[in-house]
Amino acid sequence: MAVATQPIPNRLTAKKIHADMQRAGASNYELGVLYRALLRRRLWKTQAEMAAFLGTTPTYVSRLVSFAEIPEAVVEAVGGADKITFRVANLLLCVIESLGSATVQARARRAKNLGYSAIDDVLEFIVADREPAPKNSVVKVRLSRDKETLRIDVPRLDRLIPHLPRLESVIATAIAVFEANLANDADAASLSRFEHVRKIVDDAQIHADVGLDKSEGAPL
Numbered sequence: 001m002a003v004a005t006q007p008i009p010n011r012l013t014a015k016k017i018h019a020d021m022q023r024a025g026a027s028n029y030e031l032g033v034l035y036r037a038l039l040r041r042r043l044w045k046t047q048a049e050m051a052a053f054l055g056t057t058p059t060y061v062s063r064l065v066s067f068a069e070i071p072e073a074v075v076e077a078v079g080g081a082d083k084i085t086f087r088v089a090n091l092l093l094c095v096i097e098s099l100g101s102a103t104v105q106a107r108a109r110r111a112k113n114l115g116y117s118a119i120d121d122v123l124e125f126i127v128a129d130r131e132p133a134p135k136n137s138v139v140k141v142r143l144s145r146d147k148e149t150l151r152i153d154v155p156r157l158d159r160l161i162p163h164l165p166r167l168e169s170v171i172a173t174a175i176a177v178f179e180a181n182l183a184n185d186a187d188a189a190s191l192s193r194f195e196h197v198r199k200i201v202d203d204a205q206i207h208a209d210v211g212l213d214k215s216e217g218a219p220l
Contacts, residue, residue: 014043015054027081028064039065067089092123139153152171
């Protein structure tokens with residue numbers, strides 16, 4: 001983290017940096033890195049003194065300092081500093097203590113290289129050293145900027161790249177079927193409207209016939 005090398009010559013500078021980070025919405029992990037850097041500079045005799053000067057509590061500082069023990073490679077793999085919640089941090093710290101930092105970092109890098117981005121998938125890979133159970137891919141179709149072509153977003157596209165010709169054929173068939181279904185739906189809707197209009201006409205004719213019958217049967 002950049003804060004680790006940032007000049008912090010005195011307590012007032014430290015307090016200003018701390019306040020600026022809080023205003024900017026710094027994550028707990030980023031604050032933890034700051035607290036660890038400040039403690040290493042020995043600007044205060046104790047952690048409690050530092051916490052009081054910065055307007056926080058020793059317990060809070062202690063917890064966030066532990067966050068800073070999570071390697072940056074792992075933080076990046078789970079989606080960034082904002083993803084390091086108390087739950088995630090506690091889990092990762094337990095795994096680091098059990099398996100060692102090097103092993104956890106290696107698993108995190110492998111999870112990232114395999115294309116996992118959902119935090120639960122990455123955590124499962126790190127903790128259990130196995131690929132998460134397969135899930136249905138979330139495919140998104142978007143309109144491109146030229147408004148004339150479509151863009152298809154597919155997670156983990158690497159698994160499909162060797163089969164692009166077959167994929168193109170499948171997509172073309174799917175679009176043809178989709179268009180046929182749309183045409184059928186339109187025909188069904190038109191028929192439904194026609195039947196509705198015909199029913200109105202039939203009902204009107206029935207009422208007219210009933211009126212004629214009554215008039216014909218009326219006494220002169």
